[in-house]
Structure formats: structure tokens, C-alpha cells
Amino acid sequence: MISPSTMAAVRASGAVPKSEYLMTVTGVRKEFPGVVALDDVSFRLKRGTVHALMGENGAGKSTLMKILAGIYQPDKGEIKLRGVDIQLTSPLDALKNGIAMIHQELNLMPFMTIAENIWIRREPLNRFGFVDHTEMNRKTADLFARLNIKLDPQMEVRDLSIANRQMVEIAKAVSYESDVLIMDEPTSALTEREVAHLFTIIRDLRAQGIGIVYITHKMNELFEIADEFSVFRDGKYIGTHASSDVTRDDIIRMMVGREITQMFPKEEVPIGEVVLSVKNLTLDGVFRDVSFDIRAGEILGLAGLVGSGRSNVAETLFGVTPASAGTIAIDGKPVTVDSPTAAIRHRMAFLTEDRKDTGCLLILDIQENMQIAVLQDKYVKGGFVDEKAVARDCADMARKLRVKTPNLQERIENLSGGNQQKALIGRWLLTHPRILILDEPTRGIDVGAKAEIHRLVTELARTGVAVLMISSEMPEVLGMSDRVMVMHEGRVTGILDRAEATQIKVMELAAQ
Amino acid sequence: MTTKVEAHAPAAPPAPRRRLPPELNIFLVLIGIALVYEALGWIFVGQSFLMNPQRLTIMILQVSVIGIIAVGVTQVIITGGIDLSSGSVVGMTAMFSASVAQASTWPRALYPSLTDLPAIVPIALGVAVGLIAGIINGQLIARTKIPPFIATLGMMVSARGISKWYTKGQPVSGLTDQFNFIGTGIWPVIVFLVVALIFHVALRYTRYGKFTYAIGANPQAARVSGINIESHLVKVYAIAGMLAGLAGVVTAARAQTAQAGMGVMYELDAIAATVIGGTSLTGGVGRITGTVIGTVILGVMTSGFTFLRVDAYYQEIVKGLIIVAAVVIDVYRQKKRKV
Secondary structure (H helix, E strand, O other): OOOHHHHHHHHHHOOOOOOOEEEEEEEEEEEEOOEEEEEEEEEEEEOOOEEEEEOOOOOOHHHHHHHHOOOOOOOEEEEEEOOEEEOOOOHHHHHHOOEEEEOOOOOOOOOOEHHHHHOOOOOOEOOOOOEOHHHHHHHHHHHHHHHOOOOOOOOEHHHOOHHHHHHHHHHHHHHOOOOEEEEEOOOOOOOHHHHHHHHHHHHHHHHOOOEEEEEOOOHHHHHHHOOEEEEEEOOEEEEEEEHHHOOHHHHHHHHHOOOOOOOOOOOOOOOOOEEEEEEEEEEOOOEEEEEEEEEOOOEEEEEEOOOOOHHHHHHHHOOOOOOOEEEEEEOOEEEOOOOHHHHHHOOEEEEOOOHHHHHOOOOOEHHHHHHOOHHHOOOEEOOEEOHHHHHHHHHHHHHHOOOOOOOOOOEHHHOOHHHHHHHHHHHHHOOOOOEEEEEOOOOOOOHHHHHHHHHHHHHHHHOOOEEEEEOOOHHHHHHHOOEEEEEEOOEEEEEEEOOOOOHHHHHHHHHO | OOOHHHHOOOOOOOOOOOOOOOHHHHHHHHHHHHHHHHHHHHHHHOOOOOOOHHHHHHHHHHHHHHHHHHHHHHHHHHOOOOOOOHHHHHHHHHHHHHHOOEOOOOOOOOOHHHOOOOOHHHHHHHHHHHHHHHHHHHHHHHHHOOOHHHHHHHHHHHHHHHHHHHOOOOOEOOEOHHHHHOOOOOHHHHHHHHHHHHHHHHHHHEHHHHHHHHHHHOHHHHHHOOOOHHHHHHHHHHHHHHHHHHHHHHHHHHHOOEOOOOOOOHHHHHHHHHHHOOOOOOOOOOOHHHHHHHHHHHHHHHHHHHHOOOOHHHHHHHHHHHHHHHHHHHHHHHHHHHO
16 A cells, blocks of 8 residues: 555656556445445546446445545545555545546635635745745636636636636646546536536546546436446446447436336326416516416426526515516416515415525424425414424425435435435425426436426426426426526526427527 | 543444434533532542532522523524623613612612512513613614624623613612512522523424524525514524523622623623533524533532632633533534534
């Protein structure tokens, strides 16, 4: 066993042993209290390839990735880096060995400039020992030129879009001259054009011999960018294949261990009267003159690029950011929705885009998370909560939604993304909403949970709920919706019927 | 000695994950401290620390005022806030309530026409003044969105100013026996325990409690779930102010006089008791039972030092260390949970 520091020294000297595999992992096991997260897992990363890790949430790919990045230490098994045994003790240690990870939650400091963020801890100094900002900005500009990123190194990170922050993260990883890059769902917040740019960068890096571990839930990305992929299921390694050898259905079968016949079970359900009618809804400086109706049983898809104002419309509808103009009518009667409290009173429900920021009460348990909205007006007598009834109904709901957990006293942060999402949907279903607003209901969750959520939404529509569904995933919008509303730069550019809504039409309206 | 208990992490029984009440740890710390004093007592002073009912009674009496405040502070901290004003509110409400609790036999009554009133009047006035201070805190925080630290810091300074201005710095004495009665004997302890019980129930079994935890866990998610955060925060700070007011009344009754300097630093003792009791300063976590134990720990510490004839200076130094240690343990525990 060679210590990381020795390894780093060997690496610096240039005498790095050549081997076909940048990284090999054999027989790795990792246990957490009560769960075996990884069991006898193996994985190999070839030089100059993009290797996708696939699997449902909870399959173990995040754990493997964290082991590769030095965040977790395996209980058993060995890791070889360029053919040499290695033990990574920390993320910094991994970085020094040329392994860089780009986290799903971006780790940049908002009040510092791009250049300061990239070179943190490694700032070029002038001869007085002060940070040499000119040199730092020059180095950043060089780096950006190499990656074809067009950003001013002196901008503060807080002024950047999520996509641009992602670019900065990637540039930072590259700046360490890493030869293993780990990307955790890098496209989950990006628009199509940004994804294309990211892929160009990834291909460049690959051509330079860098190996990229790429975690994604999106099947089409796999075929577009990955050379190989490995599938995991329930902490076990299932197999590795070249992505050119398999079909989408093959992969899904490997991931879930069962056949998924249809991804989007759109069923025709009876469409009733107009439930929600929105006229000229405006939020100054964000969106203008948004008008639409949703009928009982109807699913209205809302498409548009990131930044088009989709989520803002949802937030305004629900009273999170009250409208500056326009009217909202329910059952033909105008209503005022100036707070989420008012929205709930009108039997609206809103599954927000960001599970962690605006959805989960992470440190509280599942039941406490599920009951919080319904306690507004039910299960409470004289201020006291009817614990028995609410516990029973939460448990019923969790069972119905198939939330995977031993009991509802588990903290919600211990659940996988898909199960968190189901619990949050349960939170709203307990209120028996008539209008359900879903903002990216399946973002970052696995195929199995996705299909379940789709089925559930269809089921709700059947019972007469009016659904507004925002999604960045075109197949989801097209597959689920009765009609698709498209937004571009704060305006509605069109509402398409199911029959006329095609990927091309929607993109045309979204990009204009 | 406090960290010892941490080492006793049960070897994770696999199947039924029946969690032990979080207060157990703190309770063991309390027992541990008491036993250490007991041992030191026999070694250095030649007598028992625990086998002295009189000492234990005094000890509980001394901290019951802190305990009353801490019950309010716990709720504030669960929402992710802080209340620095409670000590000053104690001083202010002690002055106000004492000023209408004077006996007609006292020659220099502040309001000669308002003497010999039934005790309920000064009690109600003290509680009401505290309530108003709390509402002001809450409104400031909810409406202007300034950090609770700043809002209550302002109240801390101003309330102290008001208590000095009220009588131009003169103490208020000559209180009626009826009023003084609530400060005698075991009464302050009873007030403390009743208050603790009420809010223990409120936090665990009422909507008020559920919302308090939800706001502390994630204010944005709580808001989207339909909780009116602004009005709820006003309630929480109002309750904290009201309890500080009650503590002021009890303080005046115990001392049978009121002075503008009463309650100085009580807010810090109350925060310390809360934090030692396992309430997390990041919000969303905490229980009244823990706070009660935390309060008793503070009492045992102080009374133990006195018993061992440790210099008052050392007492303060060690108290500071213990507060920091409690938070360090909390942070460490949170980290362990995360894995």
C-alpha cells in the first residue's frame, strides 16, 4: 500500500505507471448502521472514456462515487489508481491524486469572484505574499479559453445562473489537472443548449485522456455521451456494457430488475368543468399576461427553458410571491391568493421544485413532514392535534404511495430522493386538493419512482383534480399532458393540444 | 466529566429501532455531575452533597426563575431564533409589578392611591408588560426581517433603560405580604414546573408546537405548507416575553423588593440551560423536558461549587466552558447522525 502523499509525489515526478485503467475498484463493501449500501461492488474506469453509473436512487451509485472521491472510506475491498493500490482518506486527498468531484449541490462561495473560487487555497501570490489578482484572473481566462467557457473571471458567483456555476465547478475541477472527473447529475438544472455546451466540454476532456464518471438518470444522455455504463441495484453491481451495445429497455430492465412496459401511462380520463381560470397574471419584472384554464381531470403541462418564468408562475399562483396584476378564479369565482395559507384554503397544493430548500423539513420525521400542511385546518381540536387520527392517515397515505421506510418516525433526510418526493406528495394529498401544481415532480429520482409518480398523477386526474405540471423533461411533458403551455422569457408563447404537441413544436415555442 | 456520557453510544441494536428519549443523555450528565460532587464532598468537605434536603431545595429555588425564562427561550430557539432580552424584561417587569404591589403601610409608595391591591393585579401587570415586550420583539422580527439577535438586543438595552427610568433608579419596596407570598417557600418551583408542563404539552401535542418545529426545521418549506410564519413568530416571542414577565414577578416577590438591576445576565443563563438541555441553536430540535434538566444542571453546578467553597470567579469560568461544551457535543451528535 502506498500512502497518498507518496502517490502524489510519484505523480508529480511524472513517473506514473501507465495502465489501461485509470481506476479499478474491486470487492468494495460499505455499511451504514442498518443498511449495506454497497456489497461486493466492482468498477473500472478506462482512460479517455465517459463511464455512466446507472441505477435507481438507493442503488448505491452515490455511495460508490463518494468512495471514489474520498468522502467515504470503504469497509472492505481495494481501489487502484493507475494500477497502484491506494487509500483515499479525504476529498482533499482525492483531489491531490487527480480525482475531482463536481457535486450536485454546487459548492461555490457566492460572494467571491469566479477566479477566487477556482483558485481557492492555491491563489497565486506576488512577491510580498499577497494574492496576485491579475495573475489569478489571467490563469482563469486561460482555463476558460481551453474549455470554451465565456465568462468574466471577475464576476461574483452569486450573479451567475446555475448553468454557469456548473461551468465554473467544472473549470475548477479541470484546474486541478485531474484525470478522473466525477459528475453527479450535472445536467439536472441545465437547459438543452447548456447541456449541449457541457457535452462539448466533456468530449474535449475525454479526448485529452481524462476519465469521467458520470451519474445520470436521463437515458438519452447516456446514449449521447457515455462510452460505457455500469448498472447498480440495491447496493449490488449488476454489469458493465458499452452503451452502443444496448437499448434503452435493456438498461431499464437491468436497473429495476423487471420490465417497465410503459414509461408514461397516459390514460384518457373524463375532463370536467373549468376549475382554475387565470387571466393576465403578472409579476412585475418576471412574467406578464399569463392566461390559461385548467379543467377538472386535466393535466396542463408547462414547458419552457430554465429562466422562462415557469416556476415563478407556479409560485405566484400559490401565493408565495403574490401577483402584481391579473385575476385568478376558481369555479368561476374570483379569489385572492396572497399567501400559501390562502391557496391551501382554496384547496390548492404545490409540490415545489427544490425538495431540500422548500420541500422537506429535513431534520424532522416523515410523519411530521406529511402532516404539516393538513394541520392547517384538519385533525385539530381546540389547538390539540388528534395524534391518533393523523398518524393513521399518514401511515395509510405512505402505504398507498409506497414510501419505502420501516416506519414514519424515520427522519425524512434518511430517505432516498424518490421516497422523499412521495412523502411530500403525500403531504399534499392529505389536504385533498382540487388543484395540484407540480414543479419538476420527478427531478433527480429514479425510473421506478418516476413511473409510480406518473401513475399517481394520472390517478389523481381521474378523480377530477386539475393538474398543472412543470417539467424540463420533454418526454414527461408530452407524455403526461392533455395540453402543453409553453413559456419564453416571462410570456406564454403558445398552448398546444396533445395531438399537435411535438418535441419540435414545443422547442420552437420555448426557444423562439 | 460531561463528555463521558457521549462515549456510551449503544452498539446499535439492529431490528426495532426504538429510540431512547434524547433527554436520557442529559439526565445521565446530571447524575454524573451530582455524583462527582458527592465524591468530592466526602473528600474535601467531609459531608454529603446530596443527602442535604435543605441545600437541594435552595438549589432548585435559585434556578426556578431561570427555568421559567428558559421555557420561553427554548421555544424561541426551536424556531431558529434567539431572545437576548429576557434578563432585562425580568428587571422591567419586576419594577412595574412591584410598583402596584406596595402596601399602604409603606411610607414612600410610588402610587399612594394604588396600594394594598390584590396580588393578582401586580402579577397581571408584570405578565402583561412582558407580553408586550415579547410582541414588540416578534413584530420587529416578523415584519422587518431583522435578525432576532438584533431585535432582542435592542429590547435588552431599552427594557433595562425603562426599568431605570421608571423610578429614576430607586428600588421599589414595601410589598404586600400577599404578593410576596408567591416568592416564598416552594412556590417559585411550582410556578416553574407548571409553566414547563404547560409548554411541554403545547409543544408536543398542539398545532402550535408542530408549527414551531416546522418553522425551525425549514422556514421556506413551512411557508409553502401554509404556515403563516410571521404571525406564528409573534406568538412565540410573545410567549417568551410573557414568561420573562412572570419570572420578573417571581423575582420581585422572592426579593420582596424590585430593583432596576434585577435579572442581569439571566438571558444567558436561560440560553445556557436550554442548550445544555439539548435544544439545537440551528432550530427544529429541542424539548422542554431537556430544558428542565438543563436548568437543574445549572443549579447543581452553582450550588456544588458553593458547597465545595470554590471561588465565585472560577464558577463563572467553568460555567462558560460547560456551555461551550454542550454546544460542541450537540454539533458532534448532529454530525454523527448525518452519516
